[in-house]
Amino acid sequence: MDKHADYEQNPEIIETDLEDELILLDPATQEMFSLNETGRMVWNELPTSSITEIVTLIKNKFDVSSEIAEQDVNDLISNLSEAGLLISNSESNE
Secondary structure (H helix, E strand, C coil), rough: CCCCEEEECCCCCCEEECCCEEEECCCCCCEEEEEEEEHHHHHHHHCCCHHHHHHHHHHHHHHHCHHHHHHHHHHHHHHHHHCCCEEHHHCCCC
16 A cells, blocks of 8 residues: 555645535636535545545445445546646656
8 A cells, every 4th residue: 555645735726614515716717616525535635645545444434345435536536636626746756
């Protein structure tokens, strides 16, 4: 298992916690994104956990299969990355 986070949050993103959802605002594009409980968990874990660790957390918390947890986490990370909310640490280290 990786010891380092695979992604980091874009430091420009503004977060607003509304208890039942987490709102992310990209000031550069003025786009807003809403994350549910699972998305919030992934977002909050990304700075310190690897994708493998996050998949395990999601699997255990929501009692889903490893395959479903992995697909959901990868889909969310892909969407957040494409929107510019996440930065891949492999890209920033190159």
